[in-house]
Amino acid sequence: xxxxxxxxxxxxxxxxxxxxxxxxSTISGNEYVYWYRQIHSQGPQYIIHGLKNNETNEMASLxxxxxxxxxxLILPHATLRDTAVYYCIVSSFTSYGKLTFGQGxxxxxxx
Amino acid sequence: NAGxxxxxxxxxxxxxxxxxxxxxQDMNHEYMSWYRQDPGMGLRLIHYSVGAGITDQGEVPNGYxxxxxxxxxxxxxxxxxxxxxxxxxxxxxxxxxxxxxxEQFFGPGTRLTVL
Numbered sequence: 001x002x003x004x005x006x007x008x009x010x011x012x013x014x015x016x017x018x019x020x021x022x023x024x025s026t027i028s029g030n031e032y033v034y035w036y037r038q039i040h041s042q043g044p045q046y047i048i049h050g051l052k053n054n055e056t057n058e059m060a061s062l063x064x065x066x067x068x069x070x071x072x073l074i075l076p077h078a079t080l081r082d083t084a085v086y087y088c089i090v091s092s093f094t095s096y097g098k099l100t101f102g103q104g105x106x107x108x109x110x111x
Numbered sequence: 112n113a114g115x116x117x118x119x120x121x122x123x124x125x126x127x128x129x130x131x132x133x134x135x136q137d138m139n140h141e142y143m144s145w146y147r148q149d150p151g152m153g154l155r156l157i158h159y160s161v162g163a164g165i166t167d168q169g170e171v172p173n174g175y176x177x178x179x180x181x182x183x184x185x186x187x188x189x190x191x192x193x194x195x196x197x198x199x200x201x202x203x204x205x206x207x208x209x210x211x212x213x214e215q216f217f218g219p220g221t222r223l224t225v226l
Contacts, residue, residue, distance in 0.1 A: 032213070043201050043217030043218050043219055043220055045217065046214050049213065049214065087153065093212060095212075095213075096142075097142050097144060097161075097205060097213055097215060098156050098169060098170075099156070100153075101154040101155075102153050103152070103153055
């Protein structure tokens with residue numbers, strides 16, 4: 001699976017959009033981009049995934065660049081409950097669920 | 112649905128003791144897995160299973176055994192606990208249909224300390 005690079009930490013004001021970047025320059029054609037988050041002491045929570053088109057669900061939006069070498073997770077109106085570690089993971093279906101979690105980005109949402 | 116449940120929530124063992132961490136899911140997921148998370152680190156895969164009777168090793172399998180006799184349960188056994196196994200253990204599950212392996216549901220974790 002391709003390696004990902006994320007900033008170690010980011011801050012965001014409550015009510016504003018949080019934009020979390022991820023670099024995955026070695027991504028291959030059959031690999032998807034997945035985002036998970038882990039709120040303190042809890043198990044990780046799946047957020048969203050995409051291949052090459054932008055995706056949106058009730059939690060977030062995922063923007064993938066045309067060359068697929070980077071992506072951005074957008075939380076449109078961050079709340080204090082969104083404070084968590086966010087993991088960007090690149091994986092293909094042939095990895096059969098073997099997710100590789102890096103260090104992630106610690107997002108702190110301030111009042 | 113209860114989702115993915117793990118027991119116990121906390122456990123303290125002495126070096127050399129054995130124990131089993133329990134994991135159960137009620138979502139009829141074919142895929143189940145075990146991860147460990149050391150302080151300040153990301154999760155690392157220990158073992159996984161794509162269905163009852165089928166298991167395979169992940170990134171850090173040494174010192175752990177698994178079996179999958181039912182779809183619902185995926186216990187993790189520590190054979191002879193060592194201080195290096197002090198960690199938080201997470202169980203996860205997902206469907207395998209529609210290529211959903213990577214959309215996993217995680218349990219709340221078991222915090223294990225080995226003295």
